[in-house]
Amino acid sequence: MLTLEGLEYTQGDFSLRADFAVPVGARVAVIGPSGGGKSTLLNMIAGILAPTGGRVLWESDDLAGMPPGMRPISILFQDNNLFPHLTVAQNVGLGLRPDLRLTVAQKDQVETVLARVDLAGYGGRKPAALSGGQISRVALARMLLRAKPLLLLDEPFAALGPALRDEMLDLVAELVAETGATLLMVSHNPEDAKRIAQSVVLVSDGVANAPVETGALFADPPAALRDYLG
Amino acid sequence: MANRAFKITPVIGAGAGAILLLLALILGPLWALLWRAEGPATLGVADWAAVRFTVLQATLSAGLSVGLAVPVARALARRQFIGRGVLITLLGAPFILPVIVAVMGLLAVFGRGGIISAMLGWIGLPPIHIYGLHGVVLAHVFFNLPLATRLILQGWLMIPSERFRLAASLGIAGRDVGRILERPMLRDVLPGAVMVVFLICLTSFAVALALGGGPKATTVELAIYQAFRFDFDLGRAALLAMVQFGMGAVAAMVMLWVAVPPTMGSGLDRTVERLDAPVAWWDGILLAVISLFLVTPLLMILFDGVPNLFSLPSSVYLAAGRSLGVALMSTLIAVVLALILALMVVRLRRGAVLVESIGYLVLAASPLVIGAGLFIALFPILDPVALALPLTALVNALMSLPFALRTLVPAVRDIEASYGQLADSLSLTGWARMRLVSLPRLRRPLGFSAGLAAALSMGDLGVIALFSDPESATLPLQMYRLMSAYRMDQAAGAAVLLLGMSLMLFWIFDRGGRANADA
Numbered sequence: 001m002l003t004l005e006g007l008e009y010t011q012g013d014f015s016l017r018a019d020f021a022v023p024v025g026a027r028v029a030v031i032g033p034s035g036g037g038k039s040t041l042l043n044m045i046a047g048i049l050a051p052t053g054g055r056v057l058w059e060s061d062d063l064a065g066m067p068p069g070m071r072p073i074s075i076l077f078q079d080n081n082l083f084p085h086l087t088v089a090q091n092v093g094l095g096l097r098p099d100l101r102l103t104v105a106q107k108d109q110v111e112t113v114l115a116r117v118d119l120a121g122y123g124g125r126k127p128a129a130l131s132g133g134q135i136s137r138v139a140l141a142r143m144l145l146r147a148k149p150l151l152l153l154d155e156p157f158a159a160l161g162p163a164l165r166d167e168m169l170d171l172v173a174e175l176v177a178e179t180g181a182t183l184l185m186v187s188h189n190p191e192d193a194k195r196i197a198q199s200v201v202l203v204s205d206g207v208a209n210a211p212v213e214t215g216a217l218f219a220d221p222p223a224a225l226r227d228y229l230g
Numbered sequence: 231m232a233n234r235a236f237k238i239t240p241v242i243g244a245g246a247g248a249i250l251l252l253l254a255l256i257l258g259p260l261w262a263l264l265w266r267a268e269g270p271a272t273l274g275v276a277d278w279a280a281v282r283f284t285v286l287q288a289t290l291s292a293g294l295s296v297g298l299a300v301p302v303a304r305a306l307a308r309r310q311f312i313g314r315g316v317l318i319t320l321l322g323a324p325f326i327l328p329v330i331v332a333v334m335g336l337l338a339v340f341g342r343g344g345i346i347s348a349m350l351g352w353i354g355l356p357p358i359h360i361y362g363l364h365g366v367v368l369a370h371v372f373f374n375l376p377l378a379t380r381l382i383l384q385g386w387l388m389i390p391s392e393r394f395r396l397a398a399s400l401g402i403a404g405r406d407v408g409r410i411l412e413r414p415m416l417r418d419v420l421p422g423a424v425m426v427v428f429l430i431c432l433t434s435f436a437v438a439l440a441l442g443g444g445p446k447a448t449t450v451e452l453a454i455y456q457a458f459r460f461d462f463d464l465g466r467a468a469l470l471a472m473v474q475f476g477m478g479a480v481a482a483m484v485m486l487w488v489a490v491p492p493t494m495g496s497g498l499d500r501t502v503e504r505l506d507a508p509v510a511w512w513d514g515i516l517l518a519v520i521s522l523f524l525v526t527p528l529l530m531i532l533f534d535g536v537p538n539l540f541s542l543p544s545s546v547y548l549a550a551g552r553s554l555g556v557a558l559m560s561t562l563i564a565v566v567l568a569l570i571l572a573l574m575v576v577r578l579r580r581g582a583v584l585v586e587s588i589g590y591l592v593l594a595a596s597p598l599v600i601g602a603g604l605f606i607a608l609f610p611i612l613d614p615v616a617l618a619l620p621l622t623a624l625v626n627a628l629m630s631l632p633f634a635l636r637t638l639v640p641a642v643r644d645i646e647a648s649y650g651q652l653a654d655s656l657s658l659t660g661w662a663r664m665r666l667v668s669l670p671r672l673r674r675p676l677g678f679s680a681g682l683a684a685a686l687s688m689g690d691l692g693v694i695a696l697f698s699d700p701e702s703a704t705l706p707l708q709m710y711r712l713m714s715a716y717r718m719d720q721a722a723g724a725a726v727l728l729l730g731m732s733l734m735l736f737w738i739f740d741r742g743g744r745a746n747a748d749a
Contacts, residue, residue, distance in 0.1 A: 094658065
């Protein structure tokens with residue numbers, strides 16, 4: 001279980017509070033107006049941003065002071081998820097060993113996850129030779145290989161067209177179902193949330209609200225969500 | 231990341247070590263000179279004359295360079311013509327041009343036997359005399375007018391073209407555009423440009439050695455050289471060194487206070503879209519004159535030197551080999567130091583100020599003072615002749631450090647901003663991060679920095695003059711000797727060799743950084 005215990009971030013005029021828990025295996029969408037703090041929330045959980053108050057717990061472990069790479073977390077950013085000077089196989093291999101000294105067995109593992117995301121044989125290419133959808137798949141392959149129990153997606157598919165984005169979301173849903181991982185996914189599109197999320201965290205007015213079941217939320221949206229949806 | 235907990239990482243440790251090394255190299259020599267000095271020394275009349283001359287020539291050089299650079303930059307900013315790109319590239323060239331080569335070229339144009347004197351002779355006028363204050367200032371303007379032009383052009387191109395469009399739509403034209411848009415920009419840019427040129431001319435040695443001299447035209451650097459080499463008066467050398475350092479420190483302090491525009495920026499290929507542009511016929515003439523001023527001396531060198539290139543005495547080729555070795559060693563030291571410092575500085579919160587301070591401290595420090603001091607400190611334990619080349623390489627590396635830092639720091643910062651979080655999230659730390667992220671992504675700026683360091687060291691005529699021993703002369707020194715012995719044909723041949731080697735070194739390193747570099 002991911003527990004945010006009185007989590008707070010304040011800087012100047014901006015502030016964000018979160019105080020809720022997400023059960024293991026849940027698929028949660030984080031939605032809300034831009035600038036509201038959706039990315040801030042994810043960055044605090046990932047350890048990229050230090051909270052000004054409160055704690056992040058995974059199961060019963062306090063993650064405070066744990067560097068991002070050591071947390072039980074994989075995160076995909078909006079962009080720059082791959083190193084452009086490394087090949088696809090190297091980018092994925094980083095998920096196994098940050099120094100890339102891979103054994104033969106580990107190289108086979110890389111091939112296997114690439115095949116799982118339909119990129120068999122693409123290992124030798126550089127990201128510049130891939131399409132936007134393929135780049136997302138490489139990042140997802142690395143996530144699979146890292147096998148962390150908590151996945152954070154900070155709108156990594158925002159730049160893709162609608163059809164491709166749906167395809168990626170479906171792939172994410174499949175991978176999460178296979179691995180039993182917990183998913184927190186930022187989106188500004190309610191359709192994305194409806195597509196794969198069981199519950200939704202609404203971030204607005206400086207508060208990340210506790211997750212509410214997706215169908216119930218959109219059936220009877222609170223005022224803040226109505227304003228956002230327009 | 232500002233929020234990351236501060237830890238003493240290997241990078242911070244290495245960086246602190248590098249800074250201590252720098253401070254030791256800059257301040258240690260002063261102390262060594264003082265320690266070795268016998269009895270209290272005083273500065274004579276000639277020494278004070280050197281101080282006055284140094285400040286005078288630096289002021290004149292800075293004023294003339296920047297004053298001329300304003301109209302040149304304006305012409306380049308508002309005119310689009312064939313060859314504009316070439317001209318702007320050419321303006322970057324004097325930076326890696328060996329000083330002694332340029333001096334020789336200037337002599338071929340402005341010297342007693344040069345083109346201009348010959349033309350004056352046709353109409354019965356006496357030849358011009360280049361040695362002395364005006365020669366020194368002329369050479370400094372030759373080097374720094376292009377630099378100042380690039381700095382100011384940068385300022386012009388930083389005014390968004392929308393502003394000019396807005397001004398035109400409001401019917402603001404002619405002089406008023408200058409008052410509203412250009413003058414504020416110049417107010418921001420000019421003080422920095424003046425100070426950069428002033429500081430460069432303040433520590434000028436090779437130009438003063440070749441074109442100055444005599445009691446009337448000696449810079450403090452030249453006086454240090456003479457006190458050390460001819461009189462071996464260490465006390466006076468130490469005092470002069472402190473005067474030099476003091477002048478440099480004051481100038482550097484002023485520079486930290488006025489903002490200096492970025493030197494190595496790209497994107498100068500744009501023109502300012504001027505809807506109000508009056509047809510300024512003098513722009514073309516000005517640019518033509520400036521191009522002639524910059525190109526003719528180099529053409530003269532090629533003209534005189536190429537025929538002699540393959541009939542040079544073997545001492546010249548040996549010197550070229552030594553110079554190459556020194557340049558490569560110096561490049562390695564400069565790039566490693568700069569990389570360590572850049573990596574550290576980006577991790578520190580107030581790193582930017584630190585970099586600027588280091589840069590200006592080094593610019594203000596005199597290479598001759600450092601060289602002489604290190605020599606004094608080390609010669610009881612080591613053989614001075616054996617020291618000459620390694621010391622030259624080390625001092626040359628220090629001198630190119632500010633430029634390497636200015637290139638590397640923004641690049642490292644950029645990498646951290648784009649890929650720092652990704653690397654963090656994958657536990658890419660330490661050497662793996664360096665090997666897999668930093669170094670591959672820094673190839674271009676590293677190549678450029680290495681090219682600059684190699685070319686600057688190749689062409690340097692400074693510290694090595696202190697130890698000028700026939701067995702350890704570098705190519706610039708050997709060339710200077712040929713000039714002093716009036717073997718002008720051979721000197722011109724050596725000049726072409728030196729010029730070619732400097733440009734080749736820059737090209738090879740810069741090219742190496744670009745080849746196969748992924749965006």
